[in-house]
Amino acid sequence: MNPLGAYVTERTRPEAIPIIEKRLGLDKPFFVQYTIYLEDLVTLNWGWSRVAHMPVIEALWYRFPATAELAIAAFLITIALGVPLGILSALKNNKAIDHIIRIIALTGISIPVFWLALTLQYSLSYLPKVNGLPSLPSSGRFDPILAQSYPFTRYTGFVIFDCLIQGNLVMAADTFIHLILPSITLAFLSVGQITRVARSSMLEVMRQDYISTARAYGLSERVVIYKYALKNALIPVTTVSGLMFGGLLGGALITETIFAFPGMGQLTVFAISSNDSYTILAFTVLASFIYVIINLVVDLLYAKLDPRIRY
Amino acid sequence: MNKKQTSMFWMDVRYALSLIRRNKLVVAGFVLVGFFLFLAIFGDFIVDPGVAKVVDYPNANKPPSWQHPFGTDDNGRDIVTMVVLAAKYDLAVAFSVISVSIVIGIVVGSVSGYFGGLIDEAIMRITDIFLAFPGLVLAMAIATVLGRSFTNLMLALIVVWWSGYARIMRGQYVSEREKPYVSAAKILNIPSWRIMFKHILPNAIYPMLVIMTMDMGGVILTAAGLSFIGLGPSPFEPEWGSLASRGATYLLQAPWIIFFPGLAILFASLGFNLVGDGLRDVLDPRLRR
Amino acid sequence: MLLRVQDLVVEFYTYRGTVHALNGVTFDLDYGEVLGLAGETGSGKSVTAFSIQRLLPSNARIVSGKVVFDGVNLLDLTEEEMRLIRGKKMATIFQDPHTYLNPVFKIERQFIDILAQHDPEVAGKSKTEREKIAFEKAVEMLKKVKMPAPERIMQMFPHELSGGMKQRVLLAMAYSLHPKLIIADEATTALDVTIQAQVLEIMKDLQRERNVSVLLITHDLGIIAENCQKVAIMYAGRVVEFGPVTKVLISPKHPYTQGLIRALPRTDKEVKPIGIPGTVPDLVNPPTGCPFNLRCPHAMEVCKTKVPPYFSEDGVNVSCYLYVR
Secondary structure (H helix, E strand, O other), X not given: OOHHHHOOOOOOOOOHHHHHHHHHOOOOOHHHHHHHHHHHHHOOOOOEEOOOOEEHHHHHHHHHHHHHHHHHHHHHHHHHHHHHHHHHHHHOOOOHXXXXXXXXXXXXXXXXXXXXXXXXXXXXXXXXXXOOXXXXXXXXXXXXXXXXXXXXXXXXXXXXXXHHHOOOHHHHXXXXXXXXXXXXXXXXXXXXXXXXXXXXXXXXXXXXXXXXXXXXXXOOHHHHXXXXXXXXXXXXXXXXXXXXXXXXXXXXXXXXXXXXXXXXXXXXXXXXXXXXXXXXXXXXXXXXXXXXXXXXXXXXXXXXXXXXXXX | OOXXXXXXXXXXXXXXXXXXXXXXXXXXXXXXXXXXXXXXXXXXXXXXXXXXXXXXXXXXXXXXXXXXXXXXXXXXXXXXXHHHHHHHXXXXXXXXXXXXXXXXXXXXXXXXXXXXXXXXHHXXXXXXXXXXXXXXXXXXXXXXXXXOOHHHHHHHHHHHHHHHXXXXXXXXXXXXXXXXXXXXXXXXXXXXXXXXXXXXXXXXXXXXXXXXXXXXHHHHHHHHHHHHOOOOOOOOOOOHHHHHHHHHOOOOOOOHHHHHHHHHHXXXXXXXXXXXXHHHHHHXXXXXX | OOEEEEEEEEEEEEOOEEEEEEEEEEEEEOOOOEEEEEEOOOOOHHHHHHHHHOOOOOOEEEEEEEEEEOOEEHHHOOHHHHHHHEOOOEEEEOOOOOXXXXXXXXXXXXXXXXXXXXXXXXXXOOHHHHHHHHHHHHHHHHHHOOOOOHHHHHOOOHHHOOHHHHHHHHHHHHHHOXXXXXXXXXXXXXXXXXXXXXXXXXXXXXXXXXXXXXXXXXXXXXXXXXXXXXXXXXXXXXEEEEEEHHHHHHOOOOHHHHHHHHOOOOOOOOOOOOOOOOOOOOOOOOOOOXXXXXOOOOOOHHHHHOOOOOEEEOOEEEOOHXXXX
C-alpha cells in the first residue's frame, strides 16, 4: 500500500509530490519514522481524518460513546441470556430443551453478522412499516426530527444517560429503541459462545467429586446447584466473556455500518473505502487498547472468583 | 504401532462412527460440509463460470423465478450461479488459512513449549502482541495495508489465526513434556525434533482437531465479514461476502441478493460447527481413560 | 440391627453394555459395630457404599434387594426423604480429600452449610445466630479431630491445607451431625502411612466415644484386622465371606479369602506371598455360577452353573459349595 495513496490523485501536480512527502515525513529513514509514530501515538497526535474532516482523535472521541453504548448493551444481553441458557442446558442434559438450546447456540456462532443485521432490519423494520404495523427503527441512534421537538444537550455523549439526567424521557426512550436492533444483532453471535461455555463448564462441574460430598451431606439440590456448582462453573465463563468482547468490537464495524449507527466502527468502514489510513490505524490501536484493558479487568475478576489463583 | 495398537485404533474409529451415526445433528453437519465440498470441487462443471464476468444490466435485480431461482444481482448475474461459484473460493480460503495457521502454530508452539526458558518467554510475548488485537480488527488493518485480493485476504486471516493456535499448542507441549514417555525418549537419546513431532505431536493434537474444524466455520464468517466491509476480492471474483455487500444497497428492492449468499455462509459455517461439535463429543469421553 | 443389606443387585448402563456391578451383596452391621468391607479394586465396594446412600449416577439402577437402615428400607424412600437422612443419620468420608472439598469456598462455609441444613439447634433461628452457633460447633469438632488452630483453619481454602488436614476436616464434618452410621470409603488410601495411622486413631476414639457404627471400606486387610469387629469380603460384586474378623482372617473359609491371606507378606513366618492365578472377571459378561469358579483350585461342576447361596459355618457366612450341608 502506498502511503501516499490517500493524499495523491491523478490531479496532483508532479512538483507537489516531494513537498507532500516531506510534509508527511516520508523522506526520513524508517526507524525515525517509527519513533515519530510512537511519539505521536502517545501524545495523542493521531493525524487528520479525511473522512471525518477533523483530527482523528476528535472524530473517535466524538463517536466513542455511541459504540460504547452499543457494546455495553450487547454485552449485557449476552450475559443475561447466555449464562442462564447455558446452565439450564447443562442441568437438563440430553433432554429436549438441551438440544434446542444447543442448536440455537450453534446457529448463533454460525450466522454471519451482516446477514443477521439485514434480515432483522428487513423483517422487523421494513416489512412492518410497509404493512402499517409498529416497527423498530432501522438506522441511526435517535430520530433527528424528534430531537428537534425535544432537544437535549450533549454532556457525556452517552445519549441515554444525558437525556435521563436532563429529564428528557422522550429522547431517552427513543435512543433506547434505536439501540434494540443493533444490540440484538451484535449480541446474537456472542450469546452462542457464552451459552456453550456455560453449558460445558456446568456439566464439568456437576461431575466433580465435591458435588457428591455436598449431596452426601443432604444439602438441598437448589443449594448444590446455585451455590456450590455455580461459582465454580462461572470461572471459565468469565474468561471467555473477556475474549468475546473482542468479537464485539469487530462485529461493531459491520453492525454500525448496516444500521447507520454513528459509532467508531462506521467511521472506520468509511475510512476503508476512502483509504484513510490514519483513521483505520487509530481505530485499530484504540480497539486493541480497549480489548487489552477489558481482558485485564477479566483477569482480575477471575482471581477474585478462584481462590486458587492469587497474584 | 504394533498389531494390538492398530486394532485398538480401528475399534476406536468404529466406535466413533457409531456415535456419530446416532447423533442426527452431526450427520446433518457432515451432509452440509459434503454438499459444499461438492459444490467447491465440481462447481465449475455444474454452472457456467463465465457468468461471473458478464454484466447484463437489463436483467439486473430480478426477483427469484424459474430461470433464476435465487434472482439476479445488480449486475444481472444469476445468483444461484454466483453462490455455487463462490463456494470454491470461500472453502479454499478457509482450508488454506487453517492449514497454514496450524502449521505455523505447531512449529512455534512446540518450540516454545518444549524448550521453555527464554525462547518460550520471547515467543509468548510476540504471540501476545498478536493476540492483543481483536480478530476482525487486526485482519481489517492488515487487509487494508495489503490491498484487495484473495491472497491478501488469506494472509490477513493467517496472521490473525496462527497466534491462537501457537498458544494452545504451547500449552499442550508444556504439559506433555513432563510426562514419562518424553523422559523415556530423552534417555534413549532420540533427537529433540523427533520427540516433538513424532512422539508428542500425536498426543498434543487432539484438542486441536475440534478447534480446527469449528474454526473452518469461523474463517468463512470472518472472511465474509471482511469482504462485506470492502476488503475482499474484486466484484468479478465471486465470494459470498462481497456478493452480499453489493446487495446491501438494494436491501429494500432486492433482498434476495443478500439473503441467499448469506444463507450459504450460514449453512457452510453451521455444517463445520456441527461436525466440530460432534467431534468434540466423540473425542472427549474417550480421552478420559 | 442398624444396617441390613440383602441381596443387593446393581447395574450400570454404559456404551460397552450393561455392567453387573453388584450381584447380590449381603451383610449386616449392628449398632456401635465396625464392619470392614474388603475386596480388590472393581469388586464393588464403592458401588455398595453409593447404593446405600442412593447416590448412584444417573446411568445406574438398583435392580433388586433391600437396604434396611434403622428399620426403614432405604430403597423405598423418596429423594426428599433420603436427603433428610444423608448427613444426619449417615455420613460419608470419601477417598480423595483433594477433590471432595469445593475449591472456591472457605472451609467454614462448607462446614456451616452442612450444620445449618440438619442440626435442629441451628434451624429456625436468624441467619447471624445460625452462623455463629454452627461456627462454634464446627470449631469444637475440629478440636476433636486434633486440628491445630481450628479458627484459622475455618478461614482457609481447601488448597491451603495438606492432605491429612483435609481428611480430618472431612472427618469432622462427618461426625459433627452425630450420625448413626459413618461410611468410610477408602478414607485412608490416599494418605501416607503416618497420617493414615493418625486418622484411624481419631476415628477409633470418636467411634468409641459416641458408639457410632462404621462401615470401613478398604482393600487393606491390615487396617481391617486392627479396627473392625466384623468383615465382609467382596469379589466381583458379591460378598463371598462374612463374619467376625478373627474367624475370617485367621481361618479363612472361602477359597478367595484364603488366596488373599496367602498373598500377604508375612513377618511372623518364613513364607513367601503367593498370588492368585488368573484375573478379575469382566463385569459386562460375568461368568455363570460362582464368580470365582474360573480361578478356584477347588472348583466343582455345580460351581460353574449355579451361584452358591450362603452357608453358615462356624459363625461365618460363606458363599461356597464346599460348605454345603
